[in-house]
Amino acid sequence: xxxxxxxxxxxxxxxxxxxxxxxxxxxxxxxxxxxxxxxxxxxxxxxxxxxxxxxxxxxxxxxxxxxxxxxxxxxxxxxxxxxxxxxxxxxxxxxxxxxxxxxxxxxxxxxxxxxxxxxxxxxxxxxxx
Amino acid sequence: xxxxxxxxxxxxxxxxxxxxxxxxxxxxxxxxxxxxxxxxxxxxxxxxxxxxxxxxxxxxxxxxxxxxxxxxxxxxxxxxxxxxxxxxxxxxxxxxxxxxxxxxxxxxxxxxxxxxxxxxxxxxxxxxxxxxxxxxxxxxxxxxxxxxxxxxxxxxxxxxxxxxxxxxxxxxxxxxxxxxxxxxxxxxxxxxxxxxxxxxxxxxxxxxxxxxxxxxxxxxxxxxxxxxxxxxxxxxxxxxxxxxxxxxxxxxxxxxxxxxxxxxxxxxxxxxxxxxxxxxxxxxxxxxxxxxxxxxxxxxxxxxxxxxxxxxxxxxxxxxxxxxxxxxxxxxxxxxxxxxxxxx
Numbered sequence: 161x162x163x164x165x166x167x168x169x170x171x172x173x174x175x176x177x178x179x180x181x182x183x184x185x186x187x188x189x190x191x192x193x194x195x196x197x198x199x200x201x202x203x204x205x206x207x208x209x210x211x212x213x214x215x216x217x218x219x220x221x222x223x224x225x226x227x228x229x230x231x232x233x234x235x236x237x238x239x240x241x242x243x244x245x246x247x248x249x250x251x252x253x254x255x256x257x258x259x260x261x262x263x264x265x266x267x268x269x270x271x272x273x274x275x276x277x278x279x280x281x282x283x284x285x286x287x288x289x
Numbered sequence: 290x291x292x293x294x295x296x297x298x299x300x301x302x303x304x305x306x307x308x309x310x311x312x313x314x315x316x317x318x319x320x321x322x323x324x325x326x327x328x329x330x331x332x333x334x335x336x337x338x339x340x341x342x343x344x345x346x347x348x349x350x351x352x353x354x355x356x357x358x359x360x361x362x363x364x365x366x367x368x369x370x371x372x373x374x375x376x377x378x379x380x381x382x383x384x385x386x387x388x389x390x391x392x393x394x395x396x397x398x399x400x401x402x403x404x405x406x407x408x409x410x411x412x413x414x415x416x417x418x419x420x421x422x423x424x425x426x427x428x429x430x431x432x433x434x435x436x437x438x439x440x441x442x443x444x445x446x447x448x449x450x451x452x453x454x455x456x457x458x459x460x461x462x463x464x465x466x467x468x469x470x471x472x473x474x475x476x477x478x479x480x481x482x483x484x485x486x487x488x489x490x491x492x493x494x495x496x497x498x499x500x501x502x503x504x505x506x507x508x509x510x511x512x513x514x515x516x517x518x519x520x521x522x523x524x525x526x527x528x529x530x531x532x533x534x535x536x537x538x539x540x541x542x543x544x545x546x547x548x549x550x551x552x553x554x555x556x557x558x559x560x561x562x563x564x565x566x567x568x569x570x571x572x573x574x575x576x577x578x579x580x581x582x583x584x585x586x587x588x589x590x591x592x593x594x595x596x597x598x599x600x601x602x603x604x605x606x607x608x609x610x611x612x613x614x615x616x617x618x619x620x621x622x623x624x625x626x627x628x629x630x631x632x633x
Contacts, residue, residue: 170412172441174542175307177328177550179576185328185554187305192545192583194590198535199414201593205529206417233348233406233418234460242460273459275407 164200206233217284223259225250227284228274242273293435293444296428297396303437303444307544307551308356309423311336312439313400314363316425318372320398321474329480332555333369333487334362337548338494339617340503341511348418350533353511355547357494359402359421363469365490369483371475378465382457385466386449390429392470398437399426402467404458409451410436419541420462426452440542482633484559492625495617505621508614516607527603531589538586546579546586553579567627571620578616585609 173189180186213230216222229239236254240247245266253259253266264278271278291303301320304327306312311331318325331337335357342352356362367374379385392399405411405419425437427444434452437444456466495504502510515534518527537547544551556572559565588609591601 167412167414170414172412172415174440175305176545177307177554178545183557185550185557187307187544192539192586194535194583194586195539197590197593198532198540198586201528201532202417202536203414233416235349238348238418238460242458275454 163204164196167199167203168196206230214284217256220256223254223256224282224284225259225270226254228270228276228281232274234274239270239273243269244273245269291443293427293437295396295398296393299396301398301427301437304439305442306439308336308542308548309438309440310356310359310362310421311551313423313425314366316437316439317363317398317400317471318366318370318474321372321471322476323370323474323478326558328551328554329484329558330366331362331548331551332491332559333480333483334364334366335487335490335494336362337491337552338503339505339507341507342502350530350536353534353537355537355543359423360467363400363423365487366483367471369486370478370480372478373472373474374469375472376467376469378467379457380465382453382466385456385468386453389426389466389468392468393426393429397470399468399470400424401426401456401469402464403452403455404464405455407451407455407458408438408447410438410445410447418458418460420458420460420464479633480562481631484562485628485631485633488559488624488628492621492628495621496625505614505618508610508617512607512610512614515610516604519603528593531603531606532593535586535589535593538582546582549575549579549582563631565627565631567630571624571627574616574620574623578613578620581609581613581616585613 168191174191175187175189176191177185178188210227210230213222213227217224217227234242236247236250240250243250253262267278267281271281274281293301293303295301304312304316306315306327308327308331311327311334314334315325315327315330318330338355338357340354342354345352377388379388389399401424403422403424405422406416408422425439427435427437432449434447434449435444436447456464458464498504501507515531518530522530539545553572553575556568556575560568560572585606588601588606591597592603592606
């Protein structure tokens with residue numbers, strides 16, 4: 161409930177067409193309630209994905225690549241296209257022991273696709289952002 | 290509404306708009322001296338549509354679009370109003386940015402397609418990998434572009450590096466720095482002829498595309514899927530898909546009700562242009578269809594929030610979609626008949 165009101169207080173209202181008293185269409189900035197629900201659901205899902213990925217990386221189940229992919233709201237297919245690496249390889253690189261052995265040339269491609277530095281790519285933040 | 294200076298020192302008036310592409314197109318036309326509103330552009334460019342694309346996914350959710358393909362509104366409007374325009378795509382990001390700077394220096398304003406996620410000035414709720422957001426570049430000073438984003442109320446700044454990233458976002462459906470601008474416009478545009486062409490092509494797209502995923506048939510196809518979804522996918526996943534659907538109806542700059550209110554506004558303007566009472570009646574009917582889309586989105590939101598579980602079910606949401614489909618089928622058949630009688 162809190163989140164729904166909070167994310168709409170960013171000072172960026174969008175326009176919606178409504179009729180004024182004379183039946184003429186004007187642009188208004190009042191949004192519909194369903195939009196709040198939908199945006200809040202999506203934003204909280206993205207945040208939960210990022211947090212899950214971070215915890216899994218710290219627990220040693222996934223590679224940091226997984227976290228950075230979640231931050232950029234990508235999935236494996238998307239990342240594979242963006243970095244120009246085959247899907248099955250990207251899936252393998254999600255395993256920490258294989259990610260640790262990657263060559264720097266491969267890491268650079270991921271870094272460019274995710275817009276992070278190669279050093280950042282190997283780490284995840286310690287606390288929740 | 291806010292006034293801003295272009296690169297050649299002349300003023301540019303920024304208007305708030307509901308939808309990015311029709312907003313950008315009307316701003317480009319207005320800048321060339323043609324007084325045209327956003328709904329008019331939306332109608333002439335045949336913006337209204339429906340398509341359900343289950344095989345194309347954006348962040349794991351299928352696309353169900355309520356408007357025509359990105360880029361087509363600008364293309365069709367400019368053609369139908371007799372304007373000369375230039376569109377460009379680039380392989381090399383550096384070349385794309387250089388070209389943009391050069392065109393801006395000549396006093397042109399340039400429309401661009403970008404990926405929404407990489408635009409730094411937007412807040413968190415807008416930032417997802419949507420690869421068809423249209424913005425206008427006004428001028429460049431010291432590595433910062435002045436951007437007129439018709440979705441926002443005021444012009445805004447954007448650093449060069451971020452804009453380059455947004456224009457050349459790696460991944461599927463890379464916009465490849467797509468940019469477009471008008472060279473000249475017809476001083477006496479034939480609005481009546483253009484509106485008739487726009488409405489005719491809309492009727493065709495909504496009723497006669499021989500594929501079950503487009504137009505009115507697509508709505509019915511999706512409605513049946515929504516009704517079955519909780520049994521097939523489980524409640525949580527079905528809710529996720531439904532949230533994705535609400536986003537396409539209400540959130541992606543639709544002007545409310547899946548663009549239906551904007552189209553009603555166009556029909557109202559067209560009714561004044563032609564002096565036609567039938568078009569005015571159709572505008573009211575379109576408004577009512579917009580209301581039923583809104584009723585659908587509210588029902589869907591109640592399902593997601595699990596309010597009043599007995600009454601608000603997936604079957605009800607799907608039923609509302611079927612009602613919308615039936616009404617729209619009648620609407621576009623009527624519109625086709627009315628347009629046939631109009632004279633240019």
